Amino acid sequence: MQSFRKSAINLAVLNKQFVRSVTVSSSAVNSNENCQELKSWREIPGPSSLPLIGQIHHFLPGGSLHTIESNMGLSEKLYQLFGPIVRLDGAFGSPSIIFLFDAEASSQILRNENWMPIRIGFQSLEYFRKNYKKSERDQNESTGLITEQLEPWKKFRSTVNPIMLQTKTIKLYRNSLIEVAEDMIKRMKLIRNEKNMLEGKFDEEMNLWALESIALVALGGRLNCLDRSLPENSPERKLIQTIHDIFKTAEEIDFKPSLWRYISTPTFKKAMNMYETQVELSKFFIGKAIKQLETKDKNLNEEKGILEKLLEIDENTAVTMASDMLFAGVDTAANTMTATLYLLGTNPEKQIKLRKEIMSGKEERSYLKACIKESMRMLPVVAGNMRQTTKEYDILGYRIPKDMHVSFGHQFLSSMEEQFPRAKEYIPERWITEKTDPLHHSNAHPFAFSPFGFGARSCIGRRIAELEIEIFLAKVIENFHVEWFGPPLKVKPSTLNYITEPFNFVFKDVK
Numbered sequence: 001m002q003s004f005r006k007s008a009i010n011l012a013v014l015n016k017q018f019v020r021s022v023t024v025s026s027s028a029v030n031s032n033e034n035c036q037e038l039k040s041w042r043e044i045p046g047p048s049s050l051p052l053i054g055q056i057h058h059f060l061p062g063g064s065l066h067t068i069e070s071n072m073g074l075s076e077k078l079y080q081l082f083g084p085i086v087r088l089d090g091a092f093g094s095p096s097i098i099f100l101f102d103a104e105a106s107s108q109i110l111r112n113e114n115w116m117p118i119r120i121g122f123q124s125l126e127y128f129r130k131n132y133k134k135s136e137r138d139q140n141e142s143t144g145l146i147t148e149q150l151e152p153w154k155k156f157r158s159t160v161n162p163i164m165l166q167t168k169t170i171k172l173y174r175n176s177l178i179e180v181a182e183d184m185i186k187r188m189k190l191i192r193n194e195k196n197m198l199e200g201k202f203d204e205e206m207n208l209w210a211l212e213s214i215a216l217v218a219l220g221g222r223l224n225c226l227d228r229s230l231p232e233n234s235p236e237r238k239l240i241q242t243i244h245d246i247f248k249t250a251e252e253i254d255f256k257p258s259l260w261r262y263i264s265t266p267t268f269k270k271a272m273n274m275y276e277t278q279v280e281l282s283k284f285f286i287g288k289a290i291k292q293l294e295t296k297d298k299n300l301n302e303e304k305g306i307l308e309k310l311l312e313i314d315e316n317t318a319v320t321m322a323s324d325m326l327f328a329g330v331d332t333a334a335n336t337m338t339a340t341l342y343l344l345g346t347n348p349e350k351q352i353k354l355r356k357e358i359m360s361g362k363e364e365r366s367y368l369k370a371c372i373k374e375s376m377r378m379l380p381v382v383a384g385n386m387r388q389t390t391k392e393y394d395i396l397g398y399r400i401p402k403d404m405h406v407s408f409g410h411q412f413l414s415s416m417e418e419q420f421p422r423a424k425e426y427i428p429e430r431w432i433t434e435k436t437d438p439l440h441h442s443n444a445h446p447f448a449f450s451p452f453g454f455g456a457r458s459c460i461g462r463r464i465a466e467l468e469i470e471i472f473l474a475k476v477i478e479n480f481h482v483e484w485f486g487p488p489l490k491v492k493p494s495t496l497n498y499i500t501e502p503f504n505f506v507f508k509d510v511k
């Protein structure tokens with residue numbers, strides 16, 4: 001084992017020293033003048049393979065990649081062992097993946113894949129939307145941004161982009177999001193115990209806030225899921241639980257070797273049921289919203305909301321987009337909020353500075369934005385972006401074929417000292433300081449920080465998420481001194497980076 005580790009580390013060093021070389025097949029850029037002899041992608045370093053089972057034994061109990069005691073998860077381990085480009089072989093029908101931990105090489109692929117980027121991820125969800133109960137579905141209807149690729153994705157994205165990304169439309173939600181934040185603060189005060197800690201599960205509390213916030217946009221109104229009398233078996237609670245369970249199950253069947261592509265495994269059946277429940281619940285809430293819209297006084301001068309505009313296209317577009325918003329907008333925003341609170345709780349001087357900005361009543365809150373950005377650098381909820389290549393690339397000395405799955409490890413890149421000096425420290429100032437300051441973020445490679453992904457396929461909910469988080473974070477800091485005690489927070493890297501128990505937060509009133 002020792003010698004395997006040693007040789008793997010040597011390999012990593014060699015890889016790091018490799019003359020940077022990126023070329024793209026015939027039609028594209030060639031940034032490598034003194035191209036070295038290219039190797040096949042199969043020669044990319046990675047865990048050793050055994051006949052029949054491939055690399056799986058490394059992930060089984062006792063294997064070198066089974067338990068990883070780091071918030072960074074697999075990335076750090078792979079980089080340490082194999083360097084900036086690593087191959088993980090597919091098994092049981094799941095594809096092989098190339099992991100890239102090199103900002104410049106990432107930029108070459110991502111920029112060249114920005115016409116109609118393919119992002120394969122939730123394949124079981126795609127199967128559900130496209131094949132499961134096929135007869136009940138109009139085959140011409142889009143299945144949405146998360147599951148469509150190429151032309152159908154482009155068609156749907158260009159239809160919803162002008163609605164989802166318009167600043168004027170998003171600003172419409174400001175006041176309602178402030179109400180949600182204020183209700184959440186009231187709830188936090190109510191459920192605080194004598195130790196000033198929140199009773200119950202903190203992650204579920206943050207999910208409730210995130211769901212209430214995104215539902216305003218997706219479903220056109222308040223769900224009232226912050227109401228303490230909300231029954232355990234209410235549709236709201238069911239929706240939260242379903243979304244949470246979907247991400248956990250997707251990890252099992254989409255991102256780990258699984259036999260579901262050949263046989264209907266119990267986890268596959270569970271996933272199909274969950275997807276069905278999510279669609280039914282989305283339809284239920286949208287149905288309620290449509291009824292409310294029908295009874296609303298029509299004011300022609302009033303700017304219409306996102307759901308109203310989507311419904312004007314057609315009901316399927318509204319239901320599909322709402323489903324995707326609920327799917328992608330709850331756990332992501334909730335974990336980002338928790339990460340930011342933790343980093344402010346463990347960096348009291350930054351929290352004092354932020355509170356000063358908030359209390360000053362200034363409209364421009366640059367430090368607030370910087371605090372959120374810095375926590376997304378240190379504890380991003382999505383560890384890496386994925387693409388399936390639509391052409392061939394020559395990257396770091398290897399030929400990457402078309403149709404290859406590539407993961408761009410931005411979490412790891414943004415934790416590198418060479419990209420962000422004093423990378424382990426929470427320094428929101430790096431996002432707003434003078435350009436001449438060595439800490440200034442522009443000294444990092446632009447592809448070393450991309451928590452919302454890249455280009456045409458990047459997060460469509462980014463502006464909504466930023467607004468929600470800015471509003472709620474400002475309210476929390478205005479109301480509470482946030483503290484954290486005990487050992488550092490724990491992250492369980494999965495489909496998303498989930499922050500896990502114990503949540504050692506203390507919320508003391510700001511007098």
Ligand code: HEM
Nearest residue numbers: 145325328329332333336382452453454457458459461465
């Ligand atoms: C802090 C919160 C969030 C983070 C960090 C985040 C991050 C991401 C990332 C990394 C991607 C993949 C981008 C790529 O492949 O280049 C993505 C896609 C997406 N996100 Fe978000 N997201 C957040 C919140 C939201 C919210 C609130 C919504 C709801 C509106 C949302 C909806 C989506 C959708 C629908 C996609 C798929 C876009 C497409 O493929 O065209 N996200 N998000």
